[in-house]
Amino acid sequence: MPRVLLINPWIHDVAAYDLWLKPLGLLVIGGLLRSCGIEASLIDCLDCAQPAQRSVRPRPPVRRGDGSGHFHKKNLPCPEMLRPFNMPFRRYGIAPEALRAAIAGQPRPDAVFVGSMMTYWYTGVIETIAHVRNCLPGVPVFLGGVYATLCPGHARANSTADRVFTGTFTPDMLREMGFTPPQPDAAGFIMPDCSLLATFGSVPLLTSRGCPNRCAYCAAHLLYAGFEQCGPEHIVRSVQDWHRRSGARDFVIYDDALLIKAEQHFIPFAQALIRLGLPVRLHIPNGLHVRYMTDEVARLLKAAGCAAIRLGFESADERLQAATGGKTSNDDYLRAARALLNAGFTRDQVGVYILAGLPGQLAEQVAASIRFVHASGLRPFVSEYSPIPGTAMWDAAVAASPFPIVDEPLFHNNSLLPCRWEGCTPEDVHLLKRFARRPDAPYLC
Numbered sequence: 001m002p003r004v005l006l007i008n009p010w011i012h013d014v015a016a017y018d019l020w021l022k023p024l025g026l027l028v029i030g031g032l033l034r035s036c037g038i039e040a041s042l043i044d045c046l047d048c049a050q051p052a053q054r055s056v057r058p059r060p061p062v063r064r065g066d067g068s069g070h071f072h073k074k075n076l077p078c079p080e081m082l083r084p085f086n087m088p089f090r091r092y093g094i095a096p097e098a099l100r101a102a103i104a105g106q107p108r109p110d111a112v113f114v115g116s117m118m119t120y121w122y123t124g125v126i127e128t129i130a131h132v133r134n135c136l137p138g139v140p141v142f143l144g145g146v147y148a149t150l151c152p153g154h155a156r157a158n159s160t161a162d163r164v165f166t167g168t169f170t171p172d173m174l175r176e177m178g179f180t181p182p183q184p185d186a187a188g189f190i191m192p193d194c195s196l197l198a199t200f201g202s203v204p205l206l207t208s209r210g211c212p213n214r215c216a217y218c219a220a221h222l223l224y225a226g227f228e229q230c231g232p233e234h235i236v237r238s239v240q241d242w243h244r245r246s247g248a249r250d251f252v253i254y255d256d257a258l259l260i261k262a263e264q265h266f267i268p269f270a271q272a273l274i275r276l277g278l279p280v281r282l283h284i285p286n287g288l289h290v291r292y293m294t295d296e297v298a299r300l301l302k303a304a305g306c307a308a309i310r311l312g313f314e315s316a317d318e319r320l321q322a323a324t325g326g327k328t329s330n331d332d333y334l335r336a337a338r339a340l341l342n343a344g345f346t347r348d349q350v351g352v353y354i355l356a357g358l359p360g361q362l363a364e365q366v367a368a369s370i371r372f373v374h375a376s377g378l379r380p381f382v383s384e385y386s387p388i389p390g391t392a393m394w395d396a397a398v399a400a401s402p403f404p405i406v407d408e409p410l411f412h413n414n415s416l417l418p419c420r421w422e423g424c425t426p427e428d429v430h431l432l433k434r435f436a437r438r439p440d441a442p443y444l445c
């Protein structure tokens with residue numbers, strides 16, 4: 001049987017925290033490979049609890065009881081262009097010896113498929129591929145995922161992969177890798193194959209792919225062009241199965257658009273999960289659509305054991321809401337906040353994403369959004385904008401950024417505040433974040 005080794009590469013960044021980060025794309029590819037008779041295995045360079053890592057560094061990093069927490073980290077030489085920022089540049093994840101031991105512990109594969117996430121983590125991809133080349137000389141290395149899709153030219157020029165794939169992994173790509181693709185109707189909605197995971201601190205769920213909206217700052221439609229949902233019975237079976245097999249209690253839903261067509265999708269899923277009465281917790285770190293948060297959905301989220309939710313609100317500035325795609329309104333948000341609080345969620349359980357550092361955005365506009373969310377009784381989370389090639393906002397970001405974001409993906413890093421200007425500086429964002437954490441520390445601009 002042909003054999004493919006999937007590898008989730010290291011993160012190289014100035015900061016990283018594991019908010020239930022899982023190599024979801026690779027798990028889906030693993031499911032597809034197995035559905036067409038190809039043996040797949042996974043090494044997750046971010047899983048610091050895996051046996052290969054424990055053998056070289058027995059003490060795990062600090063983790064929370066819900067499956068989130070810190071990574072192991074190691075300082076690296078800072079790339080020259082990031083030196084002026086005076087920030088530590090680190091590798092997050094397992095030790096290189098652990099990666100080598102994990103590769104050595106596997107039968108030699110016929111091909112290695114390396115995934116990728118943030119565009120500005122690409123140096124971690126390059127380092128991972130270099131280790132694979134050393135350990136497995138002569139084995140072809142393929143690269144796919146978010147960075148490969150959004151920056152294909154850069155990935156082809158720099159990653160050293162034998163082939164760079166863009167977009168969703170399809171059976172046709174298997175043919176290009178030299179394998180026999182499945183029968184035409186064998187694919188369909190492929191669930192992540194969680195049996196590839198080495199540890200089960202949390203179990204990822206993907207119940208839909210894509211998003212019908214087109215927010216100007218978001219790459220969802222570039223990563224998956226359509227929108228599809230799996231049947232609610234498949235999700236329930238997945239939760240039941242993985243709870244029984246691994247004892248996992250924490251399940252993380254990664255959908256971009258979980259609440260679309262909720263009557264056919266989320267509502268029957270939640271109702272079935274409630275009937276089963278399993279001792280599980282749900283976490284939903286990708287922002288839920290505020291517009292589709294009804295009283296019934298909020299009540300079911302609570303009753304199904306949802307412990308952490310994020311809402312994708314982004315801004316209370318109505319002009320900005322309209323200019324970036326109109327996915328929500330202040331009225332929608334207030335209704336959603338009331339529904340969640342009435343359902344019994346606490347402020348600490350519901351985080352509301354607020355975007356900061358958009359091209360031309362004033363810090364005071366962000367402060368007004370934070371005030372608005374504080375007043376609603378929920379907890380604002382400030383996320384710095386990261387420019388994404390191919391999105392509607394990209395040209396404005398290129399024009400606004402003082403950095404060469406077209407040529408160098410390291411400058412897409414939201415921690416650098418890529419579209420900083422005198423109206424919204426890193427110091428402003430520091431104060432805005434403090435204001436978001438502490439409503440009693442009024443933001444003064």
Ligand code: SF4
Pocket residue numbers: 211212213214215218219220221256257289312327
């Ligand atoms: S609604 Fe969310 S996932 Fe969909 S395009 Fe907008 S930001 Fe992206």
